[in-house]
Amino acid sequence: MENRNRWSNLYLALVFIVLYAPIFYLMYYSFNSGGTMHEFEGFTLDHYREVVQDTRLIIIVINTLVIALLSSAIATIIAVIGALAIQHVRSRRAKNTLLSLNNVLIVSPDVIIGASFLILFTIAGVQLGFSSVLLSHIAFSVPIAVLMILPHLEEMSPTLTDAARDLGATRRDVLTKVILPVIRPGIFSGFFMALTYSLDDFAVTFFVTGNGYSTLSVEIYSRARQGVSLSINALSTLIFLFTVLLVVGYYFLTVKKAKKPSAELTAEAGVPR
Amino acid sequence: MTSKAKQVYLIPYYLWIALFVIAPVLLILYYSLFDLNGELTLSNYADFFTPVYLKMTLSSFWYAFLITVFSLLVAYPAAWLLTRTKHKQLWLLLIILPTWINLLLKTYAFIGIFGTFGPVNSILDVLGIGEKQILFTGFSFVFVSVYIFIPFMILPIFSALEDLNPTLLSAARDLGASGWTTFRRVVFPLTVSGVRSGCMAVFIPALSLFMITRLIAGNRVITLGTAIEQHFLVTQDWGMGSTVAVFLIVVMALVMVLAGGRKGARHGK
Amino acid sequence: MKQLVNAFVAVMIAAFALMYLGSWMNKSEGYSGGNTLTIYNWGDYIDPELLTQFQKETGITVIYQTFDSNEAMLTKIEQGGTNFDLVVPSDYAIAKMKEENLLLPLDHSKLPNLSHIDPRFMNLSFDEGNRYSVPYFWGTVGIVYNPGLTHGLTFKSWNDLWDSRLKNNILLLDGAREVMGMSLNSLHYSLNDTSEEHLQEALKKLNALSPNVKAIVGDEIKMLLANEEAAVGLVWSGDAAEIMDENDKLNYVVPEEGSNVWADNLVIPRSAANVEGAYKFINFMLRPEVAAQNTEYVGYSTPNKDALALLPEDISGDERFYPPKAITDKLEVYGNLGKRMLAHYNELFLKFKMNND
Numbered sequence: 001m002e003n004r005n006r007w008s009n010l011y012l013a014l015v016f017i018v019l020y021a022p023i024f025y026l027m028y029y030s031f032n033s034g035g036t037m038h039e040f041e042g043f044t045l046d047h048y049r050e051v052v053q054d055t056r057l058i059i060i061v062i063n064t065l066v067i068a069l070l071s072s073a074i075a076t077i078i079a080v081i082g083a084l085a086i087q088h089v090r091s092r093r094a095k096n097t098l099l100s101l102n103n104v105l106i107v108s109p110d111v112i113i114g115a116s117f118l119i120l121f122t123i124a125g126v127q128l129g130f131s132s133v134l135l136s137h138i139a140f141s142v143p144i145a146v147l148m149i150l151p152h153l154e155e156m157s158p159t160l161t162d163a164a165r166d167l168g169a170t171r172r173d174v175l176t177k178v179i180l181p182v183i184r185p186g187i188f189s190g191f192f193m194a195l196t197y198s199l200d201d202f203a204v205t206f207f208v209t210g211n212g213y214s215t216l217s218v219e220i221y222s223r224a225r226q227g228v229s230l231s232i233n234a235l236s237t238l239i240f241l242f243t244v245l246l247v248v249g250y251y252f253l254t255v256k257k258a259k260k261p262s263a264e265l266t267a268e269a270g271v272p273r
Numbered sequence: 274m275t276s277k278a279k280q281v282y283l284i285p286y287y288l289w290i291a292l293f294v295i296a297p298v299l300l301i302l303y304y305s306l307f308d309l310n311g312e313l314t315l316s317n318y319a320d321f322f323t324p325v326y327l328k329m330t331l332s333s334f335w336y337a338f339l340i341t342v343f344s345l346l347v348a349y350p351a352a353w354l355l356t357r358t359k360h361k362q363l364w365l366l367l368i369i370l371p372t373w374i375n376l377l378l379k380t381y382a383f384i385g386i387f388g389t390f391g392p393v394n395s396i397l398d399v400l401g402i403g404e405k406q407i408l409f410t411g412f413s414f415v416f417v418s419v420y421i422f423i424p425f426m427i428l429p430i431f432s433a434l435e436d437l438n439p440t441l442l443s444a445a446r447d448l449g450a451s452g453w454t455t456f457r458r459v460v461f462p463l464t465v466s467g468v469r470s471g472c473m474a475v476f477i478p479a480l481s482l483f484m485i486t487r488l489i490a491g492n493r494v495i496t497l498g499t500a501i502e503q504h505f506l507v508t509q510d511w512g513m514g515s516t517v518a519v520f521l522i523v524v525m526a527l528v529m530v531l532a533g534g535r536k537g538a539r540h541g542k
Numbered sequence: 543m544k545q546l547v548n549a550f551v552a553v554m555i556a557a558f559a560l561m562y563l564g565s566w567m568n569k570s571e572g573y574s575g576g577n578t579l580t581i582y583n584w585g586d587y588i589d590p591e592l593l594t595q596f597q598k599e600t601g602i603t604v605i606y607q608t609f610d611s612n613e614a615m616l617t618k619i620e621q622g623g624t625n626f627d628l629v630v631p632s633d634y635a636i637a638k639m640k641e642e643n644l645l646l647p648l649d650h651s652k653l654p655n656l657s658h659i660d661p662r663f664m665n666l667s668f669d670e671g672n673r674y675s676v677p678y679f680w681g682t683v684g685i686v687y688n689p690g691l692t693h694g695l696t697f698k699s700w701n702d703l704w705d706s707r708l709k710n711n712i713l714l715l716d717g718a719r720e721v722m723g724m725s726l727n728s729l730h731y732s733l734n735d736t737s738e739e740h741l742q743e744a745l746k747k748l749n750a751l752s753p754n755v756k757a758i759v760g761d762e763i764k765m766l767l768a769n770e771e772a773a774v775g776l777v778w779s780g781d782a783a784e785i786m787d788e789n790d791k792l793n794y795v796v797p798e799e800g801s802n803v804w805a806d807n808l809v810i811p812r813s814a815a816n817v818e819g820a821y822k823f824i825n826f827m828l829r830p831e832v833a834a835q836n837t838e839y840v841g842y843s844t845p846n847k848d849a850l851a852l853l854p855e856d857i858s859g860d861e862r863f864y865p866p867k868a869i870t871d872k873l874e875v876y877g878n879l880g881k882r883m884l885a886h887y888n889e890l891f892l893k894f895k896m897n898n899d
Contacts, residue, residue, distance in 0.1 A: 008354045012364075015351045018420065019371045022382035025392075026374070029385075036788065037385050038769045055571050056606075062564040069557040073550060082286040100526045103473070104294050109481035109498045111505045112518045116297035118621050128623040139293035142286075147474060148429065151466040155436055176543045184546060185435060189428050191549075196372045196424070206614065210624040212580055212605040220375050222585035222608035229586075236374055243370060251363045309881045325889075325896055384762065389771050406710070408771070409757040487716060491757020492895050500892075506613045507718070508888045509881075 023240060030233035037233070047234035057219070057235065063130075064199065064216040071137035072145075072194035078138070079145030079190050083183070086146070087153045102143045113140060114207030121208060128210030136208045137198045144197060145190030152186035153179070298522065305515035317516040326500070326517070333496040336411075337479035340418045344475050345468065347419065348426035355427070356434045365431055369424050376421065380488045383417050384408060387489075409491035417489045418479060426471040433467025434460075477525055497521060571603075579819040580605045582615065582626040584806070587679075589839035596826050602819050610761070619644055625815040628823055633805050634719075636675050637668040637878040645674040646810040652821045655828035663805060663845035667875055675807035676824055679842035681779035682803055682865070682873060683720055684796040686786070691773035700728035700797045703774065704747075708754045713767060713775040716760050718884075718891035719876050720802070721748065724776055727799045734877040741890060748894045758895060767792065778804070779863055780842040787841065794862045800872035805845070 034041035051057060082102065089095045105113060117139070121132045156179070164178045202217040209218060220232055308314050320326070358364050385391050387407040394404050407413050437460065445455040481498030497517050504514030585608040593604045609615040612635040618624060620642065631639060639645050650656060656676065663677045685697045691711070695702045703712060714721055723733030725744040735741065756772045767775045768788040777785070782794040808827065810820045826832060833849035843863045844850055850858045858864060879887070
């Protein structure tokens, strides 16, 4: 048993090392005075100074965060509705059709989504900029969130809702007191997936943005033409450390608070609260 | 009255489908019917069924398959082990966290790591294996793709494993099932929905990868996604690009129907 | 349920707080409202100090937005919905924008500094009489190589690339015109050749190059060559200058059979909101001192003859980037081949790529 534990820890450690290797590589070179991600010449904080002085870059980071948070929150709400809709459909064929429609945006390459959204927005007369970017991010985050929520809904025993209704619960009560708590882990993973998609997206944003509005990945892609400048590494390091702090801090704070009724905590296991 | 109320709250989702799914698909279908001179024709579809595109389709499917299989092989045990850790939610978050760092930057880091003078080659050198070309090979392409998709595979599997009732496991063990039998007969069937959404979240986007085919594989791997990107952004032959896209959408629908059909049969039993 | 609501509220509060912070920063930097000029340019293709100087002189705040390929830029402008005041497309893209009536004709009387431009770069085939465009930078397509690793090959001829000693050691730029053009040039054909026989011959010759090709890549070619991942690369001269800046062991050469000469130009799109500001900016960039400073920052070749005179000898006298007439005479601009032919070039290039695995 002891031995087995060691092997499984080793496996997990390996997964984490690989996942973080490129990030640590980026971080390491953000201190390089040599100016490239190739040979480490000496330690410097110059690239960090550049980041702090570049107000445009900071505005872009803020734009990126605003879009990511807003779009994933709204997309998750739509996705909950979508998952319920798919669940409600009785006939298998209709369900498959709905699911296929749902997945079209996941399968379509970003370039196509971007181009077709661009045409749509120009037809509809939406000004390119914040609103068009927000709308598209909501649009392409919905299906992945639905996919994250749906399994939880399907695994939920139908007797549960029937029982609740038999006990006199209204439709609203069934939703808020029975369904939502059960699918909560799915909702959180859906939200995080949406956040991930939004933060990572380049192609779609590139097409639908305009009038001076930009997000971080678009900025990085266009700066990359001249070779990635190490100030971008420095910025990523800062963002990375900030998120790690936020995530770890938040986690331990909530764990501490919930320490007393620990039985409840394990029972309600969901992705972070 | 209740059925009407039901419909009302579903509106946002159907609106989303109409505006951002059906409308773009119709647009793509429409564009795929025009050639470069703006004439209505089916020639794009004829062009698609030529050796160049068929070969490309085959290699896209082969690589997407490899990427999905390897992601699953790595992700399933990882997800399983994660559910056994002390602070599992925290660890899970730490799995997702790397995806929040810009993909292009990580790809550049991989170019450095796999490069001729990069750390991996230095390690190989020290081990006495000697320098190898890692960058611009099928291996590095699959490796980096799996790297990108791993969190998308782990997350749904983790959720499914979390929903697993632990008493089932002890019951199976009490009834004398070995570890492997428990896994095969109890754990895996109950988590198959998670595996399915994971595979879907990996296989389908893997078909249309583009950036890293150039950055990591140096255009030695050409996928359907690369072709679409080229047609939309370089050749500006939107007709041909849309045709490839229509093909991808049809394939996706087929995959969905097949997956759904199998599941229906299982439930029917 | 309560947790869900709490989480949602927290996310919304965070988002709106950030939004407020963002708009406050935008305002304090002058990016929103009032007197602004939106420039749509390649990434890092202007000295940012000049933008500040322009802002100080005229009071116009510059918003700098970037694209990474002519085609992406074209798609954006064609669709409308944007109001860029100034764009920097390459030669063939200008021909296309002209055809689609996307450009504003220039009033030369508002651009007195146009006289500083070398006449060699005026009146080029893509825009005769410079009715729509003002030259910004120019360059060639050629070969960057590492003399220590090429077994004495110096690439006076394109055909040196086919030498079997360069196995798996060449990086190519991911561009149909550039790669097909190289192959056509190596066969002593024009890089605008449209004869099917010649094109098939060029494809056949390219396929013979496959064993030597390590990868076909984009902008990262600069980093890869500077890091000595490969001995030889087919690149634009502007990239070559940057590569050699990073790694002085490397050298650049334009083979004698001829090659491509390209130019990036300033144009005002029809949808421009601040046309007067755009004129002011073009005139500002044409000033010899400004152009000279910009050339030193960007490192590409300037078409501004009076700026060239202000630059130090090691820049202006470098024949690799300011080649003598004997070589410039053999250089060709990529002609507008028409959609069909261009698609054919791309198809042949795709066949070559598919053959390369």
